[in-house]
Amino acid sequence: MHIHRYEKLWLSIGLVILAFFIATLSIAALSEGFVPPSDDQSIDPTKVAQTPPFDHPGLRKVGDHAYEAYYVAHIFAFDPATITVPVGSRVTFYVTSTDVEHGFSIPATAVNMMVTPGWVNSLSHTFKEAGTFLLVCNEYCGAGHQTMAAKVVVQ
Amino acid sequence: MTTSADAASSPLQWPKNNDSYAFSREKGDLLVLTHIYTATLVLGVGALFGALQGFSRANWIVMPDWFDYYRILTVHGVLMALVFTTFFITGLLTYATYRSIPRVRSVRLNYIGWSVMVIGTLMAAITILSGNASVLYTFYAPLKASPFFYFGATLLVAGTWFIAADIIMNVVWFKRRNPELRIPLPAFAAVCTMIMWIIATLGVTVEMLILIPWSLGWTSGVDVSLTRMLFWYFGHPLVYFWIMGAYVIWYLVVPTSYGGSVFSDGLTRLAFISLLLLSTPVGIHHEYLDPGISPGWKFFHTILTYGVVVPSFMTAFAIFASFEIAARKQGVTGFWNIVRWLPWRDPAFAGPGLGMLLFILGGFGGVVNNSYAMDVLVHNTMWVVGHFHVTVGGPVALTFIGAAYRLVPALARRKLFAPQLALVSEYLWFAGMLVMSFSMHWAGILGAPRRTSDVSYFGAAGAATWHGQMVAAALGGSLIAIGVLLFVVVATATFLQNKREEDNPELAFARVEDAAAPVPPVLDKLGTWAALAIVLAFIAYVGPVTQQLTAHSYLAPGMRTW
Ligand code: HEM
Numbered sequence: 001m002h003i004h005r006y007e008k009l010w011l012s013i014g015l016v017i018l019a020f021f022i023a024t025l026s027i028a029a030l031s032e033g034f035v036p037p038s039d040d041q042s043i044d045p046t047k048v049a050q051t052p053p054f055d056h057p058g059l060r061k062v063g064d065h066a067y068e069a070y071y072v073a074h075i076f077a078f079d080p081a082t083i084t085v086p087v088g089s090r091v092t093f094y095v096t097s098t099d100v101e102h103g104f105s106i107p108a109t110a111v112n113m114m115v116t117p118g119w120v121n122s123l124s125h126t127f128k129e130a131g132t133f134l135l136v137c138n139e140y141c142g143a144g145h146q147t148m149a150a151k152v153v154v155q
Numbered sequence: 156m157t158t159s160a161d162a163a164s165s166p167l168q169w170p171k172n173n174d175s176y177a178f179s180r181e182k183g184d185l186l187v188l189t190h191i192y193t194a195t196l197v198l199g200v201g202a203l204f205g206a207l208q209g210f211s212r213a214n215w216i217v218m219p220d221w222f223d224y225y226r227i228l229t230v231h232g233v234l235m236a237l238v239f240t241t242f243f244i245t246g247l248l249t250y251a252t253y254r255s256i257p258r259v260r261s262v263r264l265n266y267i268g269w270s271v272m273v274i275g276t277l278m279a280a281i282t283i284l285s286g287n288a289s290v291l292y293t294f295y296a297p298l299k300a301s302p303f304f305y306f307g308a309t310l311l312v313a314g315t316w317f318i319a320a321d322i323i324m325n326v327v328w329f330k331r332r333n334p335e336l337r338i339p340l341p342a343f344a345a346v347c348t349m350i351m352w353i354i355a356t357l358g359v360t361v362e363m364l365i366l367i368p369w370s371l372g373w374t375s376g377v378d379v380s381l382t383r384m385l386f387w388y389f390g391h392p393l394v395y396f397w398i399m400g401a402y403v404i405w406y407l408v409v410p411t412s413y414g415g416s417v418f419s420d421g422l423t424r425l426a427f428i429s430l431l432l433l434s435t436p437v438g439i440h441h442e443y444l445d446p447g448i449s450p451g452w453k454f455f456h457t458i459l460t461y462g463v464v465v466p467s468f469m470t471a472f473a474i475f476a477s478f479e480i481a482a483r484k485q486g487v488t489g490f491w492n493i494v495r496w497l498p499w500r501d502p503a504f505a506g507p508g509l510g511m512l513l514f515i516l517g518g519f520g521g522v523v524n525n526s527y528a529m530d531v532l533v534h535n536t537m538w539v540v541g542h543f544h545v546t547v548g549g550p551v552a553l554t555f556i557g558a559a560y561r562l563v564p565a566l567a568r569r570k571l572f573a574p575q576l577a578l579v580s581e582y583l584w585f586a587g588m589l590v591m592s593f594s595m596h597w598a599g600i601l602g603a604p605r606r607t608s609d610v611s612y613f614g615a616a617g618a619a620t621w622h623g624q625m626v627a628a629a630l631g632g633s634l635i636a637i638g639v640l641l642f643v644v645v646a647t648a649t650f651l652q653n654k655r656e657e658d659n660p661e662l663a664f665a666r667v668e669d670a671a672a673p674v675p676p677v678l679d680k681l682g683t684w685a686a687l688a689i690v691l692a693f694i695a696y697v698g699p700v701t702q703q704l705t706a707h708s709y710l711a712p713g714m715r716t717w
Pocket residue numbers: 201202203205206207208209212228229231232235236239240291292293540543544547548549552604605606607608631632633635636639
């Protein structure tokens with residue numbers, strides 16, 4: 001099959017772009033340790049209220065400017081509804097669902113993950129600025145989905 | 156102007172002046188029209204619902220309880236993503252096969268498939284409209300819809316298998332009689348697309364085998380992440396199904412509107428084969444932010460996703476080369492001169508042409524979505540909605556309606572009704588889509604969530620910045636909806652008016668530019684490519700599925716939350 005010279009050139013450009021994408025992705029993954037939230041602890045969705053630490057959802061201080069926040073997502077609310085942390089805190093969010101699929105997102109930040117019944121998901125984020133952040137469910141979960149929100153206060 | 160498919164490249168015998176062939180062909184044309192008109196009707200209904208969603212998000216209206224937002228969003232998603240596209244593509248692929256393999260044939264199997272699809276669609280649509288399946292088109296468990304919804308969706312898929320079987324049988328018939336010939340290019344594209352589709356739909360079929368007994372109450376729970384994975388095993392190839400449909404038109408139909416040709420037979424085949432191979436082993440890119448899937452597998456799927464650069468670049472080259480060769484023959488040279496020379500006032504060209512422009516934007520957005528450092532910023536925001544409207548809602552759908560403006564008059568042997576109106580429908584759609592999808596992308600960058608009836612969050616500060624974009628999107632959406640309705644009017648009126656056109660038995664596919672150029676026979680070995688596609692799908696999923704099955708996966712009982 002004859003392939004025209006220009007087409008070879010053009011396809012090479014395509015391949016270079018491809019290599020570039022893959023390289024940036026690998027560098028981000030390997031050197032900066034950027035991996036998407038992929039927690040792999042399973043949990044019985046019908047027994048969340050009896051399973052520590054989700055039997056007591058809320059914020060725990062684990063070090064200097066370091067917190068862990070345990071959330072239970074259920075139709076149509078997050079528990080806890082509000083947490084308050086100082087500016088500069090690094091918060092690791094752990095979240096699970098007692099019923100259906102939910103989302104866990106602080107809009108316009110990298111706090112964004114799926115909440116699947118049967119699993120705990122987690123990610124960490126450093127709050128560098130003060131403010132009241134809206135935390136929303138960004139996966140459709142039912143009739144009251146548009147009301148499912150909570151607050152993160154950074155002061 | 157146009158010649159029969161590959162007539163130049165293969166000494167195919169056209170049964171000309173043969174009454175029984177002419178009769179059979181007319182039956183085949185009616186069949187294809189049946190598919191296309193079904194798609195047309197569905198598109199019209201879906202567009203009305205889309206407009207209502209836009210109005211609700213802009214806070215212009217509040218949907219009443221008996222017709223709530225999530226119910227109509229489910230209808231819109233199902234009708235647009237699953238029904239409109241599928242009916243159009245089954246019609247198109249049938250057409251490509253029948254017209255490039257001329258023979259006296261039975262159309263019964265294909266009609267059976269069409270009927271099964273229609274029954275499935277009606278069953279699913281009635282269940283959704285009655286409020287018993289507000290689970291959106293992705294029906295993520297454990298949202299628990301009425302069993303009729305899952306039955307309906309299963310029938311819709313099962314119906315397509317009859318059509319696939321019809322297409323495959325026609326190609327096998329051809330190969331048996333002409334072992335020394337290549338499969339005609341249009342039939343090759345059709346059968347390649349259908350093979351991809353069969354492999355893909357196996358995923359959703361297995362998912363249905365889990366969901367149906369559960370929705371009937373025979374099992375007590377479902378493994379949520381396993382069903383999500385099965386859905387996306389199907390959900391991404393669904394996207395390439397749309398694209399392959401659009402490619403059939405871009406490669407083979409569009410050149411007929413400027414007297415052009417297919418740039419290269421072999422490279423066209425290669426583009427379809429690449430999409431077949433790359434369609435399934437990439438589905439986990441929809442699950443970057445999911446728990447229970449290791450980052451290694453997410454990475455693997457990401458890399459294969461980027462592989463789509465190859466067929467995309469090949470296609471961009473082939474399209475422009477086809478433009479250039481035709482333009483040169485008329486003494487037109489230079490990039491902008493060629494662009495201006497193209498028949499932008501021909502509705503059969505303008506739709507696909509404008510669609511190609513939108514697809515360039517869609518490509519950039521896709522790169523962002525696929526890089527997971529950025530995906531985390533836009534996942535499940537309005538950005539994604541902007542993205543798929545500027546890919547399937549723009550390029551694919553505009554290409555389909557442009558093709559309909561060529562195929563419907565030809566198949567119905569009528570003149571196109573009001574060509575000016577047809578043209579207006581496309582430019583309105585294009586303009587509306589630019590406005591709507593730009594606003595949606597922007598809202599997404601600001602963090603506005605998708606699949607949400609109202610994004611005001613009781614006046615929360617974080618949500619205040621989204622309203623303006625939602626209003627702009629609603630305005631753009633209204634333009635598209637008007638464009639869609641004009642399309643429905645033109646398509647319907649074309650059939651109703653009785654000005655008979657000359658029959659054109661060999662219409663419709665561009666011939667191959669250098670038909671004598673040798674094509675590696677391996678490209679025609681579809682069985683081998685199908686086997687390779689299955690192996691790739693297996694490699695990509697055996698790890699993640701094993702991870703799901705071996706983790707202590709608890710079942711979720713599920714419920715109806717609407
Ligand atoms: C009349 C023009 C259209 C308008 C005004 C429109 C509007 C919308 C809006 C506002 C949404 C997002 C709702 C949300 O996330 O809350 C949406 C979703 C969607 N649209 Fe459209 N749309 C139109 C045409 C199309 C076309 C032509 C297609 C595809 C062929 C399409 C496919 C989809 C899909 C697949 C969804 C996702 C549904 C979901 O998230 O479950 N739309 N549309």
